[in-house]
Amino acid sequence: MGGPLRVLHVAVNMNRGGAETLVMNIYRNINRSNIQFDFLTCKPGDFDDEIKELGGKIHRIPYISDVGHFNYIQELRQFFTDNSHYKIIHSHLDKMSGIVLREAKKAGIPVRVSHSHNTRSEGGAAARTYKWLVGNFISTNATTFFACSNDAAKWLFNKKSNNTVILKNGIEYDKFIYSEAIRKQVRLELNLEDNDYVLGHVGRFNKQKNHPFLIDLFAEFIKLNKNAVLLLVGDGEERGPIEKKIRSLHLEKNVRFLGLRKDIEIILQGMDLFVFPSLHEGLPVSLIEAQGAGLPCIISDRISNEVDLGMNLIEYAPLEDMDMWIKKIQKAVSKKTPRIPEYDSLISSGYDIRDTAKKMESFYLSC
Secondary structure (H helix, E strand, O other): OOOEEEEEOOOOOOOOOHHHHHHHHHHOOOOOOOOEEEEEEHHHOOOHHHHHOOOOOOOOOOOHHHHHHHHHHHHHHHHHHHHOOOOOEEEEOOOHHHHHHHHHHHHHOEEEEEOOOOOOOOOOOHHHHHHHHHHHHHHOOOOOEEEHHHHHHHHHHHHHHOOOEEOOEEEHHHOOOOOOOHHHHHHHHOOOOOEEEEEEEOOOOHHOOOOOHHHHHHHHHHHHHHOOOEEEOOOOOHHHHHHHHHHOOOHHHEEEEEOOOOOOOHHHHHEEEEEEEEOOOOHHHHHHHHHHHHOEEEEEEEHHHHHHOOOOEEEEEEOOOHHHHHHHHHHHHHHHHOOOOHHHHHHHOOEEEEHHHHHHHHHHHHO
């Protein structure tokens, strides 16, 4: 046949979420003369143009919530019938991977990867029940199990978690190296004063990321520090209610919505502290990136300790105790940690994306 091995990745869309960012980081760093990534998605995504530029193809079918269970299965069957050349499918749909991999198995695709990026399903009770049911198909239809952390492996794969490969959410850490010049530039662009103390958060506006807690926390902190500013990077269905909450607390002048950004490595330079109160996580790429930028982080104790790269930048706090969060933020304000991260720790922990890409390349080529 000639040409590179084409691997089919499955996602709802290729937006700037953690799982999608990891896949793109691998895609940029893998040897594309040997391996090409194609994508089966249901909706347009922020990375679509870049995927095409890198040589990838984007296939689209309707999502299950738009067409229903049986029509979605029919769409999958038709897709696999029309695209029988794929030998490797790599699904990033968490429990919904069960349906996709079952149909891939029926279609004769020999290598079927289920990749866990989380520790809990989103949605209401009915949606979570449905996802639990179809998630049971994973163990009998996947040939390979990947996860970003041990907690993510246990959640999605249960008894199969012992057979899971932990694939680190690596980053191009050299892009995040702290620069005083870049810091001044980005703070100037964002109209930040030298004496502003800038808290930051990067994440989709959804229930998991716990933005209401973050806003309540900031409302308390600003009483103690009038020069505080909160930068919110991301977008999502909960953005409207959060904007309304900010207006009700009269915080509009101190909270900046930056939307979706392609220059996270630049934005992080302008922050003084990263605050991350998620209700649950697999292993968030954004926290690896923040540590890569030498940024002190105060994070929810619901997040796996695997995210701490040993760079003395992570502090945990319980969501039940906001006073503890305030105390830790105040301590960070007074401490003013020098932004000189020890990258040896990040690299030795396995979070250099070049290592991740090599592991994925070896896996795909060995199939």
